Amino acid sequence: MNTSTTVPTEAATPPAKKILSYSDIRNVQRTHPLQKSLVPVEHAVSLPIPTKRAGHLAYAFFAAPAARQPGKPMRQGAPDRWWLLDAHGSASVIIYALCAVQPFATETWGAVTLPPVAGSLADLKAALANLESQMNALTPVFFAGDAGDASAKQELSAALMAVLSEPLQPQYRALAPDFFAWLES
Amino acid sequence: MLTDFNSFDVAPEIPEEVPTGDELVNEVPQSTEVIDGQEVVVIGDVDGTADFSHLQGDNPFGYQGTCGLCSCENILDSFGIQVSEADVVGFAIENDLCFEGDVLNGDDPGMLGGTTEEGQAQILTDLGVPAHAETGGTLEDLAANIENGHGVIAEVDAGTIWNDPNSSGNGQANHAIVVSGVARDPSTGEIEGFFVNDSGTGEAGKFYDAATFEQAWTETGGNSVVTDVVHA
Numbered sequence: 001m002n003t004s005t006t007v008p009t010e011a012a013t014p015p016a017k018k019i020l021s022y023s024d025i026r027n028v029q030r031t032h033p034l035q036k037s038l039v040p041v042e043h044a045v046s047l048p049i050p051t052k053r054a055g056h057l058a059y060a061f062f063a064a065p066a067a068r069q070p071g072k073p074m075r076q077g078a079p080d081r082w083w084l085l086d087a088h089g090s091a092s093v094i095i096y097a098l099c100a101v102q103p104f105a106t107e108t109w110g111a112v113t114l115p116p117v118a119g120s121l122a123d124l125k126a127a128l129a130n131l132e133s134q135m136n137a138l139t140p141v142f143f144a145g146d147a148g149d150a151s152a153k154q155e156l157s158a159a160l161m162a163v164l165s166e167p168l169q170p171q172y173r174a175l176a177p178d179f180f181a182w183l184e185s
Numbered sequence: 186m187l188t189d190f191n192s193f194d195v196a197p198e199i200p201e202e203v204p205t206g207d208e209l210v211n212e213v214p215q216s217t218e219v220i221d222g223q224e225v226v227v228i229g230d231v232d233g234t235a236d237f238s239h240l241q242g243d244n245p246f247g248y249q250g251t252c253g254l255c256s257c258e259n260i261l262d263s264f265g266i267q268v269s270e271a272d273v274v275g276f277a278i279e280n281d282l283c284f285e286g287d288v289l290n291g292d293d294p295g296m297l298g299g300t301t302e303e304g305q306a307q308i309l310t311d312l313g314v315p316a317h318a319e320t321g322g323t324l325e326d327l328a329a330n331i332e333n334g335h336g337v338i339a340e341v342d343a344g345t346i347w348n349d350p351n352s353s354g355n356g357q358a359n360h361a362i363v364v365s366g367v368a369r370d371p372s373t374g375e376i377e378g379f380f381v382n383d384s385g386t387g388e389a390g391k392f393y394d395a396a397t398f399e400q401a402w403t404e405t406g407g408n409s410v411v412t413d414v415v416h417a
Contacts, residue, residue, distance in 0.1 A: 026356060029357065030356070030357055030358070030405055030406030030408070031320040031321055031406045031407075031408065035301075036301060036302045036303055036318055036320065036408065037301055037302075037303040038301060039301060040253070040283070040284045040299030040300055040301055040304075041252075041253055041299065041300065041301065041302060041340050041358055041359060041360065041361055042250045042252060042253065042284070042296075042298075042299035042300070042359060042360065042361075043284070043299055043359075044354065044355075044359065045354070045355065045357055045359075046355070047355050065250070065284060065286075065293070065296035065297070065299065066250075066296060066359070067249070067250055067293055067294075067295025067296045068295075068343050068351075068352040068359070068360070068385070069295070069352075069385070070343075070347040070349055070352065070385065070386055071347075071349055071351075072351065073351050074351050074352060075293060075295060075296070077293065077296050111293055111296075114351070116351060117350035117351050117353075119350065120350060121344055121345065121348055121349070121350045121353060123350070124344075124350040124353055125353075125356075128355070128356060
């Protein structure tokens with residue numbers, strides 16, 4: 001058997017890695033092995049937030065214990081875990097940490113009763129769809145390090161704040177401070 | 186009634202009467218019912234499993250966020266392994282298979298007792314009904330599992346099945362329920378909906394149409410825990 005190999009003198013430039021869109025990461029998140037094995041179903045899991053806080057293009061999440069009862073506002077505890085999924089390929093885990101061991105922020109929070117959601121379930125889903133659409137458009141701009149269009153960022157910021165319950169907004173800001181700094185610059 | 190949790194240090198033997206194949210398809214109960222004025226064929230032991238359903242939070246540890254554990258209890262009971270919610274919660278605490286806290290020190294009881302999908306499958310397996318987690322399922326996949334006699338826990342968005350935006354989970358599953366039956370159109374075979382035991386409301390055998398289930402389950406990942414064995 002001839003085992004000799006030819007050493008290439010030139011190599012093609014590798015193609016640029018495909019970045020998972022916001023829609024992609026939301027779909028992956030729903031069936032990700034990390035959540036199936038480590039995050040209780042009953043926990044409240046945050047929306048993904050783009051971040052470069054670990055030196056990678058990634059999406060950040062936190063989860064918190066939550067209590068739900070039909071017709072009553074949800075109660076949510078302080079985040080007890082957080083993780084980063086790679087924004088490329090199969091969204092591999094970059095970091096998973098319990099907040100008691102490796103917190104994602106210096107702030108501490110307590111349990112909160114979330115204000116009642118204004119509007120119907122359909123309204124909420126429409127707001128999430130609007131946010132997803134705008135995130136799809138602007139996340140690549142953030143990842144690329146570009147300043148982005150100011151008015152588009154203002155619209156995205158409004159869409160995000162329309163979905164994020166006010167008591168949870170500090171937690172989201174602490175999770176991905178670089179994204180919020182870019183969004184509001 | 187199980188009271189000695191140490192008895193689970195070794196997983197109990199599966200009772201001989203629990204079949205381990207899919208050959209008993211014809212043994213799954215079927216009936217004809219009228220739902221919303223439409224005749225449907227109902228497949229699954231909806232009434233039988235409803236007998237084992239109740240409002241969650243009935244345990245001495247004060248844990249009230251026990252939908253996954255109550256779903257395990259419902260499945261175990263339906264396979265002839267008689268357990269209470271207290272038994273299952275105690276087993277989960279002892280084996281580090283649920284989210285824990287201390288009610289007496291101020292932890293919110295409603296936030297305690299949560300389980301992962303893998304944990305639910307582990308609990309069922311350890312207590313005598315081998316099970317596994319499935320993901321990315323379709324309504325037809327779900328129906329097939331019911332029609333073949335498997336026990337099924339579905340991970341759903343509580344906000345969707347309760348029609349309550351306050352309990353919705355950002356497009357993700359956040360609640361565990363037992364699916365006890367499927368309704369099909371007798372002419373076309375089309376899935377009309379599913380019957381559910383929901384410990385979050387205490388309702389048993391409640392019917393949800395296929396569109397609602399598509400939103401609550403399929404669109405949140407189609408995640409479920411399915412027994413490896415089938416009902417006799």
